[in-house]
Amino acid sequence: MKLYIVLAAAWLLAACSSSHYNDSYRSIGQDSRVQFIVLHYTSSDLSRSLKVLTQGQVSSHYLINNNPATVYRLVDENKRAWHAGNSEWAGRTWLNSSSIGIEMVNHGYRLNAAGRREWQVWSEPQIKALIILLKDIMRRHGLTARSVVGHSDIAPQRKVDPGPLFPWHKLAAEGLILWPEPKDVARHTAKFSQQLPSITWFQEQLALIGYAVPRHGKLDKATQNVVAAFQMKYRPQLHNGQPDAQTAAMLLSLTHQLH
Ligand SMILES: [Zn+2]
Structure with missing residues (x-):
């Protein structure tokens, strides 16, 4: 009997609580918590x-x-x-x-x-x-x-x-992730082969894409790890963490697509 009363009280509470809120107005300013x-x-x-x-x-x-x-x-x-x-x-x-x-x-x-x-x-x-x-x-x-x-x-x-x-x-x-545009990569690689951008530039581009990367302009171990993560994804044949012309070209092609 005691259990029945507890269950009935719980049901009543649940039934009541839903009617405490007025759902007539709904905000358009909302999106999924999943980003x-x-x-x-x-x-x-x-x-x-x-x-x-x-x-x-x-x-x-x-x-x-x-x-x-x-x-x-x-x-x-x-x-x-x-x-x-x-x-x-x-x-x-x-x-x-x-x-x-x-x-x-x-x-x-x-x-x-x-x-x-x-x-x-x-x-x-x-x-x-x-x-x-x-x-x-x-x-x-x-x-x-x-x-x-x-x-x-x-x-x-x-x-x-x-x-x-x-x-x-x-x-x-399948359009599920962004990818460097091969034509852009070829063109930019030729240009960057003449002169490689600075480490500051690499760090800026990586940060634009989304990576958490140091911004001090030095090629320290932490920066190399981020460069290697990027290379592993877009150019897995060589992912040694060393900035090079093709990596720069891929970065630029990707950051252009963000605008
Ligand atoms: Zn994991």
Whole structure:
């Protein structure tokens, strides 16, 4: 009987509370709390990925397996998942609050006998599933091609996922991210080969794109890490963190598209 009274009281409270608000007027000034989508790899197989992302202190909204390319929804989109950590993009920090996290089953890299990183190739069905998922999320939250980033973009000092083999160009081909215009890159590369822009210029361009980068005009380790993150995404063949003419050309082509 006591339990019945408690339940009835709870129901009454719930029923009443909804009628306390007048919803006749709605603001046009509103958008989704989701501003970014952050892509990761899990560094492990499916069973371990599922365990870590459901039982531990890290989580993501989605997990995409590699084979078969099953998409697991682990956290509702209106809840915050814990995948980004200390992060920054386009002046916003701690992106867990403003992003949707997508983890993908991929080992990342293993060190070979010579101590070099050997990266795991991505599965085709997994990337196809990702593209379908991205389109769905972006449509529902009104997101543009500036909103999809890698963990290495938002935390370049400590993260390298999704890594240099991740096929960003396939996302670009679907209009999901911006991509340097090949004609512009060729033209600008020729120009910058004559004279490389200053480190200050590189830092300014990287910051315009969204990276958290030092602005002191010196090529320190932190700046090199950001340059390497950019290269890993747009020119993975060489991502040594050294500013060069082609990197400058790609930066300029991208920042021109932001206007
Ligand atoms: Zn990550």
